[in-house]
Amino acid sequence: MANLYVWFPSSEERRAFVLEMLEIVEIVPRNQSKIAQKEAQRQREDLAIHLASLDEGKTKSFYYGLQRQYYMGRIPEHEQKRFPMPWQAPAVYTKGFRQIYTQKTYEHRPGHWLVLDFRQSQAGRTMRQWVESRIPQHRIGTNVPIPGRTKSRWRLEHLQWLLDRPERAAGSLDDLKAELATIQTEYPELFQGDTVYLWERLAFLYFSQDDLGQATFCLRRQAQLQPSSSEAFLNLGSFYLTAGEFHKAAEVFKEGLRIEPDDEYLSFNLAVAYGSLGSPKKARQAANDAILKNPQRGLNHKQKADIHRDQGEWGQALAHYEYAVELIDDSDWYGVKAECYDDIACILQHLGRRAEALQARQQAASCRSRES
Numbered sequence: 522m523a524n525l526y527v528w529f530p531s532s533e534e535r536r537a538f539v540l541e542m543l544e545i546v547e548i549v550p551r552n553q554s555k556i557a558q559k560e561a562q563r564q565r566e567d568l569a570i571h572l573a574s575l576d577e578g579k580t581k582s583f584y585y586g587l588q589r590q591y592y593m594g595r596i597p598e599h600e601q602k603r604f605p606m607p608w609q610a611p612a613v614y615t616k617g618f619r620q621i622y623t624q625k626t627y628e629h630r631p632g633h634w635l636v637l638d639f640r641q642s643q644a645g646r647t648m649r650q651w652v653e654s655r656i657p658q659h660r661i662g663t664n665v666p667i668p669g670r671t672k673s674r675w676r677l678e679h680l681q682w683l684l685d686r687p688e689r690a691a692g693s694l695d696d697l698k699a700e701l702a703t704i705q706t707e708y709p710e711l712f713q714g715d716t717v718y719l720w721e722r723l724a725f726l727y728f729s730q731d732d733l734g735q736a737t738f739c740l741r742r743q744a745q746l747q748p749s750s751s752e753a754f755l756n757l758g759s760f761y762l763t764a765g766e767f768h769k770a771a772e773v774f775k776e777g778l779r780i781e782p783d784d785e786y787l788s789f790n791l792a793v794a795y796g797s798l799g800s801p802k803k804a805r806q807a808a809n810d811a812i813l814k815n816p817q818r819g820l821n822h823k824q825k826a827d828i829h830r831d832q833g834e835w836g837q838a839l840a841h842y843e844y845a846v847e848l849i850d851d852s853d854w855y856g857v858k859a860e861c862y863d864d865i866a867c868i869l870q871h872l873g874r875r876a877e878a879l880q881a882r883q884q885a886a887s888c889r890s891r892e893s
């Protein structure tokens with residue numbers, strides 16, 4: 522006979538059913554003697570061990586593989602005498618079970634499952650009929666509905682698959698957004714780890730279609746899921762910068778800084794936003810903050826140098842450009858390094874230091890040759 526998979530809402534209900542199924546009654550001393558009380562206590566402990574083994578899962582169950590213990594279905598007489606209790610292996614096998622064990626899920630259906638394998642005997646058939654008469658059909662095997670949470674997790678996996686293929690997702694971004702929002706409302710606990718970034722990826726797809734409003738919606742959803750992270754604000758502020766909405770960009774970067782005050786990238790971009798708004802004092806303060814947070818990042822010094830340069834503060838600009846070229850050594854930034862040398866050359870030329878200016882231009886040319 523095929524295994525019978527029975528679903529229970531809790532391990533307590535499952536255990537109560539097992540006790541009834543195996544006809545295990547309350548253990549009481551046969552009399553008031555100390556020997557009887559001690560024997561009853563020993564039996565209780567033995568029963569507890571057997572039931573605990575069942576709760577631990579398939580291969581830990583004392584009732585797993587009973588059919589392999591008794592060749593041709595025969596139980597040795599000495600074993601019947603040694604283990605006479607209804608929860609012990611000989612009695613369970615005699616009752617009609619080949620094996621009994623538990624598991625936490627069956628066919629994507631989580632629960633406190635009891636798996637029953639019956640013997641091909643009259644006892645086994647009788648036992649199966651007894652179980653089926655007491656358990657509703659909707660709690661047996663695949664009759665148990667798949668939980669909505671599991672279905673939603675599958676839907677999220679499909680959405681992730683679509684977002685990995687922008688050419689398939691591009692025409693249905695609103696449908697993807699609506700589905701993500703519905704799942705988040707119904708099962709917010711599914712949005713953990715990488716799943717949170719589904720909102721970020723959808724935001725970038727919206728932004729690639731020049732839909733800043735929907736991109737904002739997506740990143741705000743991401744921010745709700747990451748209350749201690751400023752990642753969504755950094756991206757949203759960058760979107761506003763690209764779109765030329767500098768005031769909104771500044772406000773978003775400041776939102777991020779209220780969450781993570783030590784984030785140098787937020788300070789760096791805030792300085793860019795203030796510079797674009799024509800607020801050099803605020804830009805300078807934001808640039809200073811970025812440098813304080815990471816004085817070894819060459820781009821922070823370049824930004825501060827640009828601000829001094831635009832204000833005609835040549836000495837301060839020159840000092841920060843020199844810090845920048847010293848710190849920028851990654852080949853990915855050769856172009857930026859070349860820009861710094863160009864600005865150094867212009868300042869030195871303005872200060873009448875022509876020989877040094879020529880050397881700076883040669884350094885810029887060298888960086889560009891390495892970039893190509």
